[in-house]
Every structure is written in structure tokens, then in C-alpha cells.
Amino acid sequence: MWKKALIVLLLVSGVVAACAQFEQRDKRFYYRALWNFALREDLKELDIDFNGIDFGHSHLYENLLLTNAEDVQAIEDRARKETLRFIASRPALPPNEEAIAPTYMKLAWRAQNTFDEAHALHRATYDIYVAELSSEQREQALEKVLRFYKKSPYAITGHRLDHQRLDTLPYSKAFRRRFPLFNATIWAYHYLQIAVYDPLAAAPDLKSKQQAVQPILDRYHRYLAEPPVAWTFMPLTAEYSPRFAQQLPEIANIFDNLHMLHDTISDILTSLSFRTWDEKRQEIYRALDSYYLASADQTNPMIIPVGGGQERGHRH
Amino acid sequence: MRIRLPLLLIILSCPLVVLALDHDNLDPNRPIQMEDAYAIPEGEIGLESGVRFNDRRRGRTGVIFQPQIIYGAFRNTQIEIQTDLLTEPLSAVGPSRSGDLHLGVLYNFNTETLQLPAFAVRVEADLPTGVNSRGIDTQITGIMTRSFGRLRAHLNAGYTIVGQAQGLERNGSYRFVAALSYPVGYPNRFRETLILDVYTRQSDLVGQRNNTGIEIGIRHQLSSRIVVDAGVGTEFYGPADRAAATGTVGLSVGF
Numbered sequence: 001m002w003k004k005a006l007i008v009l010l011l012v013s014g015v016v017a018a019c020a021q022f023e024q025r026d027k028r029f030y031y032r033a034l035w036n037f038a039l040r041e042d043l044k045e046l047d048i049d050f051n052g053i054d055f056g057h058s059h060l061y062e063n064l065l066l067t068n069a070e071d072v073q074a075i076e077d078r079a080r081k082e083t084l085r086f087i088a089s090r091p092a093l094p095p096n097e098e099a100i101a102p103t104y105m106k107l108a109w110r111a112q113n114t115f116d117e118a119h120a121l122h123r124a125t126y127d128i129y130v131a132e133l134s135s136e137q138r139e140q141a142l143e144k145v146l147r148f149y150k151k152s153p154y155a156i157t158g159h160r161l162d163h164q165r166l167d168t169l170p171y172s173k174a175f176r177r178r179f180p181l182f183n184a185t186i187w188a189y190h191y192l193q194i195a196v197y198d199p200l201a202a203a204p205d206l207k208s209k210q211q212a213v214q215p216i217l218d219r220y221h222r223y224l225a226e227p228p229v230a231w232t233f234m235p236l237t238a239e240y241s242p243r244f245a246q247q248l249p250e251i252a253n254i255f256d257n258l259h260m261l262h263d264t265i266s267d268i269l270t271s272l273s274f275r276t277w278d279e280k281r282q283e284i285y286r287a288l289d290s291y292y293l294a295s296a297d298q299t300n301p302m303i304i305p306v307g308g309g310q311e312r313g314h315r316h
Numbered sequence: 317m318r319i320r321l322p323l324l325l326i327i328l329s330c331p332l333v334v335l336a337l338d339h340d341n342l343d344p345n346r347p348i349q350m351e352d353a354y355a356i357p358e359g360e361i362g363l364e365s366g367v368r369f370n371d372r373r374r375g376r377t378g379v380i381f382q383p384q385i386i387y388g389a390f391r392n393t394q395i396e397i398q399t400d401l402l403t404e405p406l407s408a409v410g411p412s413r414s415g416d417l418h419l420g421v422l423y424n425f426n427t428e429t430l431q432l433p434a435f436a437v438r439v440e441a442d443l444p445t446g447v448n449s450r451g452i453d454t455q456i457t458g459i460m461t462r463s464f465g466r467l468r469a470h471l472n473a474g475y476t477i478v479g480q481a482q483g484l485e486r487n488g489s490y491r492f493v494a495a496l497s498y499p500v501g502y503p504n505r506f507r508e509t510l511i512l513d514v515y516t517r518q519s520d521l522v523g524q525r526n527n528t529g530i531e532i533g534i535r536h537q538l539s540s541r542i543v544v545d546a547g548v549g550t551e552f553y554g555p556a557d558r559a560a561a562t563g564t565v566g567l568s569v570g571f
Contacts, residue, residue, distance in 0.1 A: 026392060
């Protein structure tokens with residue numbers, strides 16, 4: 001009799017645990033427009049490096065999870081160098097991130113979907129800046145993609161978040177302290193992602209756009225070769241593309257908040273405060289729901305009120 | 317075997333001019349009959365087409381053209397319109413006739429988590445618009461996807477109710493497919509997925525053995541929007557006219 005009871009108990013526990021993890025996939029197609037893939041078609045050099053970046057975050061998260069972030073060499077040496085090899089392979093298409101990080105995707109799909117939609121916004125803005133559009137058409141296109149993005153329940157807040165405060169959570173900085181090289185590599189990606197906007201906007205034609213991004217690509221590749229470990233904080237859009245940040249503050253805030261969310265998740269996956277995968281998942285979702293998603297705007301304590309001053313300068 | 321080459325070329329080349337489904341998102345017949353539990357993203361439109369030959373152990377070899385439109389109508393839901401065009405329409409038996417209009421809905425309940433596989437249900441109706449076709453056939457299929465590292469395992473279990481069976485045709489039949497898929501090339505390349513399945517289904521006519529076979533295929537991401545696929549298979553058990561060899565080539569375009 002007690003055996004049957006035990007089996008029933010195990011079954012019920014299994015069902016309850018499974019239900020607790022029930023999540024919908026909720027994939028959404030990107031905003032459809034004539035300028036889709038302008039970057040891939042017309043500015044291949046930059047697009048190829050962005051494809052390389054897509055590998056980096058997923059590969060890091062999978063390796064942090066599978067090694068419990070205890071093996072410094074596995075992250076700093078092996079995983080980082082695999083990432084550099086992938087970037088050096090000049091991928092013409094973005095990699096399949098579910099094949100790179102199958103465990104992480106099952107752990108925190110909702111956070112991944114948040115990344116995917118914000119990355120789609122990133123891609124859309126690059127396409128708009130590269131496509132042959134008039135200033136007016138570009139403004140309209142940017143407005144449309146932002147409106148489309150904000151309709152999603154996975155949208156990151158467009159308000160400016162207090163990144164310094166987000167960097168003082170109990171587990172903050174855990175990743176950069178234990179894995180400074182990989183952290184600086186991640187920040188180098190973020191540098192590339194935000195530094196190209198102003199030069200692309202200022203360049204009048206495709207040839208000058210190609211010329212305008214080349215120094216940024218050169219600098220990015222120097223950072224990959226020698227990661228900027230002296231940096232003490234992630235690069236911010238206003239530092240590298242001030243005109244873009246001024247003209248499109250909501251989009252700039254979304255990108256900065258997206259990059260901060262990457263840092264927060266790296267810290268949670270590294271921190272010893274969360275010993276089990278389930279604890280890590282719970283904290284990832286707590287931070288996501290409380291501090292990052294636009295759906296938390298009414299109660300988010302990290303939002304800096306309008307007129308709250310400039311974010312402190314950073315040391316890059 | 318008569319292959320209408322111009323028609324084949326038109327079907328294969330038309331979608332190239334438009335805009336692709338993800339090569340890791342597996343739809344039935346692209347290139348083998350198994351599918352995964354995931355719908356295409358909300359808002360995506362997919363045009364798929366393929367050419368399939370079926371070299372039977374007894375009887376003439378048939379070629380099937382399979383144009384299909386898929387639309388991500390809502391989050392986690394795709395709707396499909398498809399038809400099969402057979403080169404030997406008069407010899408077809410069973411629920412699927414040449415020219416039948418096939419409407420389907422796939423609903424994905426959940427994404428896979430550490431404890432829970434992904435589940436989906438597919439509901440389909442075949443309208444009798446084809447050659448010698450009568451009655452509306454309906455089908456329901458349960459789909460499960462579970463991954464083990466990069467290897468993904470899929471189970472499909474379906475039942476078809478034949479609207480108006482003719483002659484010795486069954487009134488209903490079941491079908492089971494077990495499959496594995498694997499993205500080849502990690503960590504250097506992410507453009508191909510290898511797929512293998514084994515299946516068994518009740519024969520079209522009563523009193524015959526189950527058609528039971530094995531298929532293998534590959535999907536290749538050709539560009540941002542285009543996936544090409546190819547597959548081969550054989551039925552090693554079943555009625556006398558079971559497939560000795562099947563082969564499929566196709567492409568999917570997402571935009």
C-alpha cells in the first residue's frame with residue numbers, strides 16, 4: 001500500500017513541478033519591411049561580426065550553467081576561445097542559438113525570448129540605417145519598429161534604468177570578478193553594437209557607410225585580441241553614439257537595458273548565492289519581471305525619473 | 317516514371333524570388349514526414365514546396381508535388397493550406413487524393429523546459445476537391461519534442477477518420493512516427509539539421525499489413541529566408557505495393 005502511495009506522491013510531485021515550469025514559446029516574426037536584411041546585403045563586414053556576437057552570449061550561458069561557473073579555465077580559455085574562433089570563421093548567417101545553448105534555453109526561455117525580440121529591434125535599426133531611405137523615411141521606419149517592439153509582452157522598458165544601482169544587487173559583478181577576460185569580450189560586443197549608429201547615420205551613401213564603420217570594426221577586433229579588462233562598466237549608447245541616444249532615447253535605453261540584462265544574467269549564473277539551476281532560474285525571472293520588462297514600469301524601482309540627470313560617465 | 321520537368325522547375329524556383337523558415341523548425345514532408353512541436357513565429361508566412369517520388373515494389377512509380385502555405389496566425393499557432401498533386405491520380409487509394417485541399421492548424425502548448433517536453437496538437441481536414449475524392453477526411457495528431465543536449469527526439473501519433481471510404485478502404489487509421497534530429501556542425505557551423513525517423517501506419521486497405529518504414533533527411537539553411545531539404549526512405553514491411561524507395565527534394569521560404 002505504501003508503495004502505491006509513494007508512486008502517486010512522486011507522480012503528483014512530478015506533475016506539479018512540470019506545471020511550475022510550463023512556459024509558452026511565443027515566438028514572434030520580425031517587423032516585415034522592404035528594408036529587411038539591408039545590413040546583410042549591403043554591409044556584409046558588419047553583419048558578419050554581428051552574427052559572430054550572437055554565438056557569444058549563448059555559448060557563455062551554456063558553459064556557465066554546465067560548469068556551475070566553477071572552472072575558470074573552461075570559461076576564460078576554452079569557451080572564450082571557441083567564441084573567438086566562431087567570430088573568426090566569418091559566419092554569413094546568424095547561428096542557431098538553441099543548438100549552442102540547449103540547456104540554458106530550457107532553463108530560462110522567457111529571458112531568451114526577451115533577448116531575441118530586443119536583438120530583432122537591434123537588427124531592424126541597423127537595416128534602417130543602412131537602407132537607402134530619406135531622413136523622413138528613416139524616422140518613420142524607426143517609429144514603426146519601436147511601436148511594433150513595444151506591443152510585445154517581452155519588450156524591455158524604454159525608460160532609463162539606474163544601471164549603477166542594478167550593478168549593486170547582492171550578486172552583481174560576480175561574473176566580471178571571476179571571468180574578467182570573457183566579461184571584457186562581452187563588453188567589446190556591446191561596444192560594437194552601439195558605436196556604429198552615429199557613423200552610419202552621418203554617412204550619406206553606402207560607400208561612406210562602409211568606410212565609416214571600418215575604424216569601429218578595427219577597434220572591436222583589437223578588443224577581441226586584447227580584451228579591455230580595465231573597463232569598469234559596460235559601454236553605454238550615449239557615450240559612443242550620443243546623437244542616436246539624444247534623438248531616439250527610448251531605443252537607446254532599450255539597448256542599454258538589454259546589455260545590462262545580459263550582465264545581470266551572467267552574474268546570476270556565476271553567483272554562488274544560487275546553488276541550484278532552479279534557484280538561478282527563479283532569480284533570472286525575478287530580475288526580468290521586476291527590473292527589465294516594460295510590463296513592470298508602474299512598479300519598477302530601478303527607473304530613473306525623467307530629468308533625473310545624466311548617468312555617470314564611464315571609464316573606457 | 318514521367319517527370320514533368322518544366323512544372324518541377326517552376327515549383328522549385330518560384331519561391332526563390334520572394335523571401336526562410338528556420339532549418340531547425342521541422343514541418344511534415346520537409347523532407348520527411350515527422351514534425352516537431354513548434355509552430356512558426358507569429359506573423360511569419362512560409363511558402364513550401366517539394367517533389368516526392370514513390371518507387372513502389374508493385375505498380376508504377378508515382379511523383380507527388382506538394383505546394384503549401386503556412387501562416388503564423390497567432391503566437392504558437394500556425395495554419396496551413398496544402399495540396400498533393402500526383403502524376404498517377406487515378407491509381408491513388410486511401411484518404412489523400414490528388415488535388416484534395418488540405419487545411420490544418422498546429423497549436424504548440426508550451427516550450428520545452430528542463431522538466432517538461434514541448435507538446436503540440438495538429439488538427440487537419442482534407443476537403444474532397446481532388447480526383448475521385450469523396451467525403452471530408454479529418455485527422456488529429458499529438459506531437460512531443462524532447463531534447464537531450466543537442467539531440468532532439470520527437471514523437472508524432474495521429475488518427476485519421478475517413479469521411480467516405482470507398483471499396484476496401486479503411487474508415488480510419490492510426491499513424492506513429494518516432495524521430496531524431498541533430499544540428500550538425502557545432503560549434504563552427506549552424507546551417508544543417510539531420511533528421512531520421514521510423515514510422516508505422518495502418519494500410520489504406522483493410523486486411524493488409526501496416527506500412528512500416530524508415531526515412532532520413534537533411535535541411536540546409538541556404539540564406540536568411542530560404543531552407544532547402546532532401547530526404548530518402550524505404551518501407552521494409554507492409555503490403556505488396558509498399559514503397560521500395562522514396563525521395564524528396566524541397567524548399568521553404570519564410571517572409
